[in-house]
Amino acid sequence: MPPSGTRTVATDREERRLGFRLTLPTQVLILFIAVFPLLMQLYISLTDWSPLEGTGWWRAYELWNGFANYTDLLGDSRLWGALWRTFVVMLVCVPAEFLLGLGLAVLFMDDFPGKRVFYSILLMPMMVVPAVAGYMFFMLFQSGGPVNGILSGLTGLDVTIAWLSDPTLALVAVMIADIWQWTPLMFLILLAGLVGVPEDQLKAATLLGASWGQRFVTIMLPRIRTVLIIALAIRVIESFKIFDTLYIMTGGGPGVATETISVYIYKVTTQDLIWGYVAAIALVILIALSVLTVLAMKRMAAAGGRA
Amino acid sequence: MTTIRLENLVKSFGSFTALKTMDLEIGNGEFVALLGPSGCGKSTTMNMIAGMEAPTSGRILFDGRDMAGVPMGKRGVGFVFQNYAIFTHMTVRQNLAYGPKARGWPKAKVDAAVAKIADFLQLTPMLDQKSAKLSVNILQRLAIGRSAIVEPAIFLLDEPLSNVDAAFRAVMRTELKHLQREFRQTMVYVTHDQLEAMTMADRIAVMDHGVLQQVGTPIEVYNDPVNLFVARFIGAPGMNLVEGTLAETDRGLAVDLGAFGLSPPLPAALAGAARTAGAKEVVYGFRPEEVTLRTEGPGLRAAVGFVERIGARTIVHFGAADRALKIVAEPSTAVSVGETLSIEPVAASVRLFDKASGRAIKGAA
Ligand SMILES: Nc1ncnc2c1ncn2[C@@H]1O[C@H](COP(=O)(O)OP(=O)(O)OP(=O)(O)O)[C@@H](O)[C@H]1O
Ligand SMILES: [Mg+2]
Numbered sequence: 001m002p003p004s005g006t007r008t009v010a011t012d013r014e015e016r017r018l019g020f021r022l023t024l025p026t027q028v029l030i031l032f033i034a035v036f037p038l039l040m041q042l043y044i045s046l047t048d049w050s051p052l053e054g055t056g057w058w059r060a061y062e063l064w065n066g067f068a069n070y071t072d073l074l075g076d077s078r079l080w081g082a083l084w085r086t087f088v089v090m091l092v093c094v095p096a097e098f099l100l101g102l103g104l105a106v107l108f109m110d111d112f113p114g115k116r117v118f119y120s121i122l123l124m125p126m127m128v129v130p131a132v133a134g135y136m137f138f139m140l141f142q143s144g145g146p147v148n149g150i151l152s153g154l155t156g157l158d159v160t161i162a163w164l165s166d167p168t169l170a171l172v173a174v175m176i177a178d179i180w181q182w183t184p185l186m187f188l189i190l191l192a193g194l195v196g197v198p199e200d201q202l203k204a205a206t207l208l209g210a211s212w213g214q215r216f217v218t219i220m221l222p223r224i225r226t227v228l229i230i231a232l233a234i235r236v237i238e239s240f241k242i243f244d245t246l247y248i249m250t251g252g253g254p255g256v257a258t259e260t261i262s263v264y265i266y267k268v269t270t271q272d273l274i275w276g277y278v279a280a281i282a283l284v285i286l287i288a289l290s291v292l293t294v295l296a297m298k299r300m301a302a303a304g305g306r307a
Numbered sequence: 308m309t310t311i312r313l314e315n316l317v318k319s320f321g322s323f324t325a326l327k328t329m330d331l332e333i334g335n336g337e338f339v340a341l342l343g344p345s346g347c348g349k350s351t352t353m354n355m356i357a358g359m360e361a362p363t364s365g366r367i368l369f370d371g372r373d374m375a376g377v378p379m380g381k382r383g384v385g386f387v388f389q390n391y392a393i394f395t396h397m398t399v400r401q402n403l404a405y406g407p408k409a410r411g412w413p414k415a416k417v418d419a420a421v422a423k424i425a426d427f428l429q430l431t432p433m434l435d436q437k438s439a440k441l442s443v444n445i446l447q448r449l450a451i452g453r454s455a456i457v458e459p460a461i462f463l464l465d466e467p468l469s470n471v472d473a474a475f476r477a478v479m480r481t482e483l484k485h486l487q488r489e490f491r492q493t494m495v496y497v498t499h500d501q502l503e504a505m506t507m508a509d510r511i512a513v514m515d516h517g518v519l520q521q522v523g524t525p526i527e528v529y530n531d532p533v534n535l536f537v538a539r540f541i542g543a544p545g546m547n548l549v550e551g552t553l554a555e556t557d558r559g560l561a562v563d564l565g566a567f568g569l570s571p572p573l574p575a576a577l578a579g580a581a582r583t584a585g586a587k588e589v590v591y592g593f594r595p596e597e598v599t600l601r602t603e604g605p606g607l608r609a610a611v612g613f614v615e616r617i618g619a620r621t622i623v624h625f626g627a628a629d630r631a632l633k634i635v636a637e638p639s640t641a642v643s644v645g646e647t648l649s650i651e652p653v654a655a656s657v658r659l660f661d662k663a664s665g666r667a668i669k670g671a672a
Contacts (some may be wrong), residue, residue, distance in 0.1 A: 160620035200392035203359055206379055206455065207386045218405070222396045 045069055045279035052273055060276070069280035079281065081256060082264035085171070090239045090258060093178045097235060100179070101186025105194050106216075108187075126184040134248030136165070138176040141249070164250055167257035174246045174258050181245065183240070185229055193227030194220060225286040237289060261285065308371050309383070309493050310357060316365035317577070318351050327517040329365070333578050335413050338487055340504035343514035344540070349497040350389070351520045352514075355517040356495065358384050369406040374494045385454030387464040387491070391446045392455075395439040399430055402449055403440055406457040421592060427486070444475045448482075455486060462492040464597060480506055505529070513537050524549075531658075535665040538592055538658065542620065544633045546592045550662060553587055555646050562591045564661075564669055565606040574654045580668050581659055588662040593652035595622070595635045600642075606651030607632070625650070 034182035040057070046067070049060035072081060098235045104122065108115065125133070140147050151159040197220050221228075243262040245253070251258035252267065259267075261287045269278045312522060316329040326348040333339045341349045354360040356367060358379030374382060394402050403467045428448040432439065437448060441531045447467060454462065468476045477602075484507050487494050498504050504511045505525045510593040513520045513528060514538075523534045532538035538546040551562040554569065560578035564569040570591055573581065581589070598625070599606070609625035609632060621640050625632040625648075634650060642648065659668040 198392070200388050200390065201394055203379070204386070204388060204392040204453075205394075205405065205409070207357060207359075207384065208409055208453070209380050210405070210409040211380075214409050219394065 015221075036133050041279045041283055044276050045283055047276045048274075049276050050273050051275060063276070065276070069277045070284075073280055073284065078179065078259075078263075079258060081262060082259050082261045084240070085258065086240060086260040087176055088124065088171070089178065089242055090236060092175050093182070093239050094180050094232065096175075097183045097186045098232060099121075099188050100183045101188075101231070104183070104187045105190040108191055110154065123184050126188070127182045128181065130181065130244035131248055133177060133181050134245035137173065137180075137245065138249045141173045143220060158182065165254050167254055170250050170254060170258050174249055177245050177249060178242060182235060188228060189231040189234075190224065193224030196227075197223045218272045229296060229299055236296075237293065240285075240289060310371075311461065312366075312371070313352070313356075314354070314366040314368070316355065316367065317365045318355060318360065322480070324363075325517055326355075329518065329519050331512055331522060333493060333495060336491045336493055338484075338496065338507060338509045340496045340498055340508035340511045340538075342498055342501060342504040342511050343520075344499055347514045348517040349499075349514060350465055350515075351460070352594055353386075353465050353495065353497055354597070356461075358382050382461075383459050384461040384463055385457065385459035385639075387450045387454050387462075387467045389451035389466045389469060393438050393446050396450060397438060398435050399438050399441070399445075400434040400450055402453050403430070403434075403456055405453060409432040410457065412549040418570045420456050421547070424452045426454045428482070430655055441658055444471055447471050447475075447479065451483070451486070455490065458490055458492075460492060461596060462487070462490075462494045463497075463498045464494070464497040466499070467496075468498070468500070476503075483507060483637070501543065505541075513540060516609070533665070533667050535590060535660050537580050538660070538667075542594060543593050544635070546594055546658070547591050547632045547634075548660070549593045549630070549632070551589060553581055553589055553593050556577075562589060563590060564607060566626075567632075570607065570657075571651055571654070573657065573659070576657055577657065578587050584661065584668050586661045586668065590662050590665075590670070592658040592660060594656050595633045597653040597656035598634055599651045599653070600634060600636055601649045601651070604644075604649045604651065608647060608649060610647045611642050613644060614642060624671070625646075 028260060044057060044060055046069070047060040048063040048065050048068075049055075053063070055062065072257070091199050108119065113273070128136070139145055142148075143160045143162045144286060146160045147163065148161055149160070161169065163169045170213065201219055202215055210218065240260055242260055245261065248265055250258040252263040256264075265278055265281060268274060268281070311333040314330050315332045317324065318324060318326040329348075329352060331339075334485070341352060343349055351360070355362050358374065358377060359417070362373075369382065374574045394405065397405070400671075403421045403424060404417050412420070421633055422431075425434055428446060430445070430449065430452060433445065438446065441449070441520055447470070449463075451467065467483075471479065480503060483496075491532075496503070496508065508525060510522060510524055511528050512522045515536050520536045521528055523531070528537060529541050532546070535548065538548060543614040549564050549567060551564040551570070554561055554570060556569065559572035559575070560581060561572045564570055572578070578650060612624040612626060615622040615624070618636065619638060620636050621636045623636055623640070623642055630652065636642075660666065661668055
């Protein structure tokens with residue numbers, strides 16, 4: 001078959017060109033919705049521009065300040081405080097959601113009476129709009145609210161804890177709300193992974209004398225590894241952006257006690273209106289999160305190759 | 308090295324009864340094959356012995372001890388699944404070592420056991436390969452090795468050879484028998500392939516529609532089927548079964564086989580039994596291998612339909628549809644299609660069945 005080789009190459013190139021032309025509108029769109037704002041953000045972050053200036057953002061170069069925003073950022077203790085609180089929330093909530101979700105998923109692998117009903121109930125928190133959940137928990141944690149009511153009932157004392165006005169307890173309340181809302185997602189993803197574990201392999205392992213713990217470690221975990229990493233990655237990224245529920249419950253207060261990075265950025269944007277600075281913070285966080293995601297993806301690809 | 312006893316074992320799934328009743332005693336070190344068509348309840352029986360499913364009623368006893376409530380990991384049974392259930396994310400070595408490690412054997416003992424079983428099943432060259440990429444033939448041996456390594460007293464195999472090719476199946480039949488001789492386990496082997504059952508088993512338990520039909524040595528089941536189902540199911544080709552009516556002739560009791568004419572007179576013992584049984588409508592049976600084929604002479608008269616020559620033997624088909632007969636003859640047999648021949652069953656090989664109940668009519672042998 002003589003010239004078929006060259007023909008294939010030619011057709012390939014043609015096909016690629018056609019593909020490029022067909023996807024051109026989408027590529028332009030992506031350019032506008034992703035790349036353009038990013039460049040704009042980078043541009044503004046290098047200036048002192050604010051909407052109060054009364055000039056268009058494209059004239060921000062008139063207020064050029066080089067890397068001043070970035071150096072300010074390093075010395076901004078409120079920013080670092082917010083970042084620290086965000087990490088605390090992440091380090092408490094994600095493992096808690098993961099362990100609870102995994103525990104529930106393992107329970108749901110077996111049949112028990114009323115399983116479907118429990119299943120629906122369990123998924124409900126996920127369906128609640130976060131703002132509504134925030135309002136719910138705001139009500140629950142009032143000093144005369146149901147949480148104190150239940151505690152009073154249990155202890156027999158008259159509990160009147162001011163949850164949302166105590167700096168430590170407010171953060172606890174916020175984390176409880178987050179765990180309530182996002183454990184179901186963990187549960188759902190992990191259950192999907194666990195039901196995919198071949199039943200006959202579990203039976204074979206049991207017949208070979210493996211205990212439940214041994215089966216979990218040797219058969220189930222290796223098989224849900226990918227799903228597990230995805231679930232963790234989703235929640236790590238999401239918890240970094242925690243905002244709606246929290247903002248409605250505490251508004252970041254008392255003081256800055258529950259001010260996470262999103263709340264801080266929101267306040268600096270809407271109250272202080274120093275947009276150049278906000279742009280710098282947002283860019284740094286974006287880069288940090290991207291690095292985190294890429295690392296997680298790499299890990300995932302490696303796990304996928306092994307499974 | 309354990310006896311298994313099944314007492315009135317019943318298994319229902321909702322309103323469907325997969326196993327109607329099962330009574331079976333399996334001796335120490337015995338190799339029993341559960342043989343039957345698809346869906347007859349073989350796997351269901353095995354799963355209950357292994358403890359994967361609880362019986363709806365009835366008892367399972369190992370060495371006289373009731374197994375009710377004993378979890379599957381604690382029964383000391385090895386189980387080879389039909390689809391092998393190999394841990395595909397592990398290497399061959401990890402698969403083999405799984406049972407010993409789960410039992411907490413010391414490392415040296417695990418290694419020794421793995422080396423021994425791998426050698427026995429010729430798995431040594433691929434010990435460190437990922438099992439996901441292995442061929443079916445190797446997976447099959449691995450599945451057996453993984454269960455055999457802990458030397459279970461009872462070894463259950465659910466159609467272990469149904470997915471492998473014919474040539475390898477023949478090899479594995481020998482190896483399995485060899486394995487059993489080596490380890491002396493009590494072995495229950497599920498199959499729907501009678502050749503496997505006949506060649507390997509000490510006894511065969513024939514099942515159909517959730518009912519145990521007959522238990523016996525391969526020869527017993529082959530020679531003395533207790534009913535029409537077993538007669539039809541065992542043997543390849545199966546027994547010739549022709550409906551007819553008992554008829555007294557001047558040479559003794561015979562069977563009127565309609566278009567095939569009158570059968571040769573029945574042997575005295577069988578005739579006696581038939582007279583005692585009192586049935587008129589019967590099914591006349593004889594093995595395709597045990598006949599004399601002649602152009603003229605006594606016997607069933609039928610025209611040759613077609614001839615299958617398959618090397619070591621020749622199968623001659625007579626008649627058509629429900630009145631068809633098959634005869635296994637010498638490869639050199641010269642017959643031509645359309646020719647009418649006389650088929651005389653060897654007297655001792657003739658079997659009679661009651662048409663209404665399907666049960667064998669037995670002469671005192
Ligand atoms: N969990 C179950 N629920 C409902 N019906 C079942 C269940 N397991 C088996 N059955 C039914 O019980 C009958 C016997 O099944 P079983 O698996 O024992 O058959 P088998 O003899 O092993 O057949 P095969 O040769 O196809 O493996 C079948 O009709 C099957 O559909
Ligand atoms: Mg089966």
